[in-house]
Amino acid sequence: MNPNRVLVLVKGELIRLNKYNVFAISILLALIWGVMLYFVNNDILKALLPMILLIDASMMSIMYIGAIMFFEKNESTISTMLVTPSSNPELVLSKVLANTIHNLFSSILIIIAFVLLKHIELNYLMMLLGIILTTAFFTILGFYMAYFQKNFTGMLVNLMIFSFALLVPTVLYEVNVIKADWFQYVLIFNPIQAGSELISGGFKAYAFEWQYYFSLLYLLIGSIFVYRFLVLPKFHDYAIRQSGV
Amino acid sequence: MYKVDNLKYKYPNNKEDVIKGISFEIKEGEIFGFLGPSGAGKSTTQKILIKILEDYRGTITYNGKDVKTFGNDFYEDIGVSFEMPIHFSKMTAMENINFFLKLYKRNADVEALMKRVGLWESRDKMVGEFSKGMKIRLNIVRALLNEPKMLFLDEPTNGIDPANAKVLKDLVKEFRDAGGTVFITSHIMSDIDQLCDRVAFIVDGEIKEIDSPRNLKIRYGKRSLKLEYKEGGQTIAKEFPMDNVGKNEEFLTLLKTKEIETIHSGETTLEDIFIKVTGVGLRDESE
Incomplete structure (x- = not known):
């Protein structure tokens, strides 16, 4: 892997995110979240803010990477990327890094707004770690999901199903609708729950227990596993299909 | 290479x-x-x-x-x-x-x-x-x-x-x-x-x-010369074999006595050669 080339690719991806208005959309969304949360009382805010940061880092990451890949499909640009000296791992990694940077940017916008307006107390380092790891994992997962979608609409529909299946149990547990003790051991294998633990770790009131460390390892190993064994091996075939062969 | x-x-x-x-x-x-x-x-x-x-x-x-x-x-x-x-x-x-x-x-x-x-x-x-x-x-x-x-x-x-x-x-x-x-x-x-x-x-x-392309044209082309000339207000075309054309009396006489309009070698186009060799056309195939 050539670090300079990865840097060029990441920079290119970020420029395109801007040109294709993906940055503008995420700033707008951050603004909408911000306005919405500003008007809720502090108790609800405490429950909602981590949830919104989680949605931003998970579902939105999948959607943004899906959008990027479908833009490329429409313009057949992936064919020309295949005939550059860039290797497949460089091409995949650059997209993952760019999407993570982009999502981090929108999450930071939300956080800055609330630190200034609502005086919430954060552990910045842990918050960054939580957002980066959650975003990276779901970006890689979104990459893999995009391989099987024919169009962006199909991707959105599957994202809804995916969100419902994974996000709802976490929400139900968080708001005490599901109270059974054993459920936390089932939930811990849900990547959304793992992301939730990591992002919650960024708030000063969070008590670090085994669930946090498990989630940290789970998303770290999960990201490497999905990248290495699911995304990379199928990337070349995917790229060839997109190039019209 | x-x-x-x-x-x-x-x-x-x-x-x-x-x-x-x-x-x-x-x-x-x-x-x-x-x-x-x-x-x-x-x-x-x-x-x-x-x-x-x-x-x-x-x-x-x-x-x-x-x-x-x-x-x-x-x-x-x-x-x-x-x-x-x-x-x-x-x-x-x-x-x-x-x-x-x-x-x-x-x-x-x-x-x-x-x-x-x-x-x-x-x-x-x-x-x-x-x-x-x-x-x-x-x-x-x-x-x-x-x-x-x-x-x-x-x-x-x-x-x-x-x-x-x-x-x-x-x-x-x-x-x-x-x-x-x-x-x-x-x-x-x-x-x-x-x-x-x-x-x-x-x-x-x-x-x-x-x-x-040149060799193909020579190999598959007709080795002939086509002559068009004016006679009695009409254009007449005649074809002669390329071999020993310089000794062909009729050809030489036409050149000397008639008003020549065109002279072409019997070179075939690549498209004709393609059809001849492959038996299929280039344009009639659907994408």
């Missing part, structure tokens, strides 16, 4: 090979053309040569080395112009070019290239606003920006007007004259005839003939 031996390829969802054991050589410094109707296997062969399709059978060597053994540095030597436009439409032409430029060790003089294809004035326009012809010309700039040693062109003049097609053809010839090697796939006869040093006829994944 390239040597292809008994190349076979089958797409994963197909039952039969689309490339059925073809062999050919691309010599350094030549323009080698692949002429055939749509679906004949031209683009597939090109995609194999540029290492996009990998699960082929047979051997391909580039500068004496199996192409499978090359890493991604292989693309430092290669320039590829695809048939369809391949640019980021919401970026300007220069933004596109500058992005790709940074991925290579060698960089061509982009300003000169852009001027050569008539796009310099439009360099700050969004590619989405370009006409198809402009996008294809930008494809060529993209293919040449790493100063490649080997250039692959897939249907390079498809969809562009004759004036710009000439600009591209001249550019390709200049590239060859400067020592570059070119592989062109086309179903447009004039491209192949005007550009190629050698041409292969490909139909249904099989090569039916390989030679220079």
Whole structure:
């Protein structure tokens, strides 16, 4: 892997995110979240803010990477990327890094707004770690999901199903609708729950227990596993299909 | 430069090979053309040569080395112009070019290239606003920006007007004259005839003939001379065998005594030769 080339690719991806208005959309969304949360009382805010940061880092990451890949499909640009000296791992990694940077940017916008307006107390380092790891994992997962979608609409529909299946149990547990003790051991294998633990770790009131460390390892190993064994091996075939062969 | 031996390829969802054991050589410094109707296997062969399709059978060597053994540095030597436009439409032409430029060790003089294809004035326009012809010309700039040693062109003049097609053809010839090697796939006869040093006829994944356009015309053309002359206010045509035409009394008498309108050798077009050799036409095949 050539670090300079990865840097060029990441920079290119970020420029395109801007040109294709993906940055503008995420700033707008951050603004909408911000306005919405500003008007809720502090108790609800405490429950909602981590949830919104989680949605931003998970579902939105999948959607943004899906959008990027479908833009490329429409313009057949992936064919020309295949005939550059860039290797497949460089091409995949650059997209993952760019999407993570982009999502981090929108999450930071939300956080800055609330630190200034609502005086919430954060552990910045842990918050960054939580957002980066959650975003990276779901970006890689979104990459893999995009391989099987024919169009962006199909991707959105599957994202809804995916969100419902994974996000709802976490929400139900968080708001005490599901109270059974054993459920936390089932939930811990849900990547959304793992992301939730990591992002919650960024708030000063969070008590670090085994669930946090498990989630940290789970998303770290999960990201490497999905990248290495699911995304990379199928990337070349995917790229060839997109190039019209 | 390239040597292809008994190349076979089958797409994963197909039952039969689309490339059925073809062999050919691309010599350094030549323009080698692949002429055939749509679906004949031209683009597939090109995609194999540029290492996009990998699960082929047979051997391909580039500068004496199996192409499978090359890493991604292989693309430092290669320039590829695809048939369809391949640019980021919401970026300007220069933004596109500058992005790709940074991925290579060698960089061509982009300003000169852009001027050569008539796009310099439009360099700050969004590619989405370009006409198809402009996008294809930008494809060529993209293919040449790493100063490649080997250039692959897939249907390079498809969809562009004759004036710009000439600009591209001249550019390709200049590239060859400067020592570059070119592989062109086309179903447009004039491209192949005007550009190629050698041409292969490909139909249904099989090569039916390989030679220079000139040799093919001599080999398959009629060795005759056709004369048109005026007589009694009418145009009369007569054909004479080329062999010993200088001793043919009737021919010589006509030349001396009649008002000659035209004289043509019985040279056949590449298209006629293609049909004669392969039994199929170039234009009547559906994509």
